[in-house]
Amino acid sequence: MSYPPGFRIERERxxxxxxxxxxxxxxxxxxxxxxxxxxxxxxxxAEVALRTGLSQSGLLHHFPNKTALLTAVLEQREKEDSxxxxxxxxxxxxxxxxxxxxxxxxxxxxxPEWIGLFVRISAExxxxxxxxxxxMLDHYSSVRAWLTRALEHGKxxxxxxxxxxxxxxxRNTIAVLDGLQQQWVAEPHSMSMVAELRVYLHQLHTxxxxx
Amino acid sequence: MSYPPGFRIERERxxxxxxxxxxxxxxxxxxxxxxxxxxxxxxxxAEVALRTGLSQSGLLHHFPNKTALLTAVLEQREKEDSxxxxxxxxxxxxxxxxxxxxxxxxxxxxxPEWIGLFVRISAExxxxxxxxxxxMLDHYSSVRAWLTRALEHGKxxxxxxxxxxxxxxxRNTIAVLDGLQQQWVAEPHSMSMVAELRVYLHQLHTxxxxx
DNA sequence: ATTGACCGACCGAGTACACGGTCCGTTTCC
DNA sequence: GGAAACGGACCGTGTACTCGGTCGGTCAAT
Numbered sequence: 001m002s003y004p005p006g007f008r009i010e011r012e013r014x015x016x017x018x019x020x021x022x023x024x025x026x027x028x029x030x031x032x033x034x035x036x037x038x039x040x041x042x043x044x045x046a047e048v049a050l051r052t053g054l055s056q057s058g059l060l061h062h063f064p065n066k067t068a069l070l071t072a073v074l075e076q077r078e079k080e081d082s083x084x085x086x087x088x089x090x091x092x093x094x095x096x097x098x099x100x101x102x103x104x105x106x107x108x109x110x111x112p113e114w115i116g117l118f119v120r121i122s123a124e125x126x127x128x129x130x131x132x133x134x135x136m137l138d139h140y141s142s143v144r145a146w147l148t149r150a151l152e153h154g155k156x157x158x159x160x161x162x163x164x165x166x167x168x169x170x171r172n173t174i175a176v177l178d179g180l181q182q183q184w185v186a187e188p189h190s191m192s193m194v195a196e197l198r199v200y201l202h203q204l205h206t207x208x209x210x211x
Numbered sequence: 212m213s214y215p216p217g218f219r220i221e222r223e224r225x226x227x228x229x230x231x232x233x234x235x236x237x238x239x240x241x242x243x244x245x246x247x248x249x250x251x252x253x254x255x256x257a258e259v260a261l262r263t264g265l266s267q268s269g270l271l272h273h274f275p276n277k278t279a280l281l282t283a284v285l286e287q288r289e290k291e292d293s294x295x296x297x298x299x300x301x302x303x304x305x306x307x308x309x310x311x312x313x314x315x316x317x318x319x320x321x322x323p324e325w326i327g328l329f330v331r332i333s334a335e336x337x338x339x340x341x342x343x344x345x346x347m348l349d350h351y352s353s354v355r356a357w358l359t360r361a362l363e364h365g366k367x368x369x370x371x372x373x374x375x376x377x378x379x380x381x382r383n384t385i386a387v388l389d390g391l392q393q394q395w396v397a398e399p400h401s402m403s404m405v406a407e408l409r410v411y412l413h414q415l416h417t418x419x420x421x422x
Numbered sequence: 423a424t425t426g427a428c429c430g431a432c433c434g435a436g437t438a439c440a441c442g443g444t445c446c447g448t449t450t451c452c
Numbered sequence: 453g454g455a456a457a458c459g460g461a462c463c464g465t466g467t468a469c470t471c472g473g474t475c476g477g478t479c480a481a482t
Contacts, residue, residue: 023458038338039252039334039335039338041250042252044440044441044442045441045442046440046441046442054457054458055458055460056441056442056459057443057445057458057461058458058459060442061457061459062457064443065443116337119334120334120335120337122393122397123250123330123331123334123335124331124334125397126331126396126397127248127249137397140394140397140398168410168411171407172387172411174390174394175386175387175388175389175390175391175393175394175407176386176387176390177386178386178389178394179383179387179388179390180382180383182333182337182389182390183385183389185337186333186336186347186351187348187351195379196382196383199376199379200379203414203415203417206417206418207414234432256467256468256469257466257467257468265432266433266434267433267469268433268435268469268470269431269432269433271468271469272430272432273431275469276468276469277468277469423482424482425482426481427479427480428478428480429476429477429479430478431474431475431476431477432473433472433473433475434471434473434474435470435471435472435473436471437468437469438467438469439467439468440466440467440468441464441465442463442464443462443463443464444462445460445462445463446459446461446462447459447461448458450455450456451454451456451457452453452454452456
């Protein structure tokens with residue numbers, strides 16, 4: 001009781017390179033790779049441990065169970081994505097929001113594991129009992145909220161036509177994103193994703209933009 | 212030796228409604244339901260057998276192994292889908308092809324299992340070792356071929372602008388289809404899919420059509 | 423009309439294995 | 453010396469699949 005509750009976190013922040021932390025992040029990286037190719041269900045923690053350079057018990061020392069490992073992976077992804085998208089500032093609005101989505105996809109194209117991870121997990125997580133179900137619903141709803149806000153802001157701004165069907169555009173955009181990623185995972189070298197997305201955004205601009 | 216080798220087959224063809232065939236199709240139906248909610252990997256054949264009203268051994272009498280059950284399911288889906296889309300005649304071309312896709316989605320909305328099945332299987336099958344991997348690649352490539360032909364026919368016809376980026380439009384359309392289905396599976400009552408698709412098709416028409 | 427060969431439909435028990443997780447012990451580092 | 457960082461052995465469960473067998477029906481030959 002001699003230390004305030006923030007002490008532990010403070011110590012970790014000042015000395016982040018302890019052996020355990022290295023193992024932890026190595027394990028997360030290994031889990032990302034395996035989840036992205038085999039999905040969560042089919043991946044065994046023994047395999048993750050092997051890739052990490054640990055025994056299964058050693059891995060379970062850092063993550064009490066399999067779902068803890070999964071949530072660590074998801075937190076990592078969420079963190080890196082939102083840092084890239086928003087940085088420290090405000091999320092972009094208007095059509096700029098859609099442009100930044102293209103940038104995100106372009107960047108993730110250089111990290112195939114992250115795309116595979118998302119495709120696999122979000123499909124598995126459609127099952128209500130899946131440990132990532134809640135995460136996935138929250139994720140989608142926050143992206144929808146952001147894009148909806150972006151379009152409505154665009155309407156007020158005069159960037160977007162007043163009669164643009166916001167909800168459908170938002171859902172379709174997310175659908176294109178997810179669908180292209182799925183095709184890309186299935187046949188990685190058959191397309192660029194960015195080129196296709198630009199065509200889609202060109203359509204949006206042409207139809208609902210105030211040229 | 213008193214009968215020609217084809218005799219037995221002939222007899223089966225004249226009496227197709229034996230008890231085994233009923234069990235077979237019941238099993239396929241049960242498998243569709245379970246695959247659609249739990250995916251292929253996570254579904255146990257014991258559970259399928261239970262839903263069918265058979266013992267596990269009884270089920271395995273009809274399907275030698277789990278992958279045989281899966282291919283039976285996929286064949287069934289492929290058959291019903293192409294019957295609905297093309298009937299006995301020629302596949303529609305030009306923009307009509309895209310309209311028929313909407314019709315297919317509208318029809319499948321009344322059969323949630325089929326949408327769930329497709330979402331789950333095609334995500335699992337991104338893994339090269341998955342028993343449905345080949346099927347999925349073939350499926351996508353045939354849909355792409357059809358839509359590509361449809362657009363090129365539309366160009367010759369004057370329905371479609373000559374500089375329309377065929378490949379990107381095809382991939383984006385498939386992406387919207389898949390992505391919307393995924394959202395629909397995650398939250399079944401949050402959208403209609405058909406309304407969103409109409410907005411997307413409206414964009415295609417406006418931008419690449421010869422009004 | 424009966425018989426006997428044969429077959430499809432089906433079941434119960436068992437096998438081999440993979441997997442998530444526990445328990446307890448040992449080393450390493452502050 | 454105490455806690456963190458591991459490893460080894462073990463356990464219970466789930467799973468795909470095998471094996472041996474039963475039962476009822478079909479059909480040609482008697």
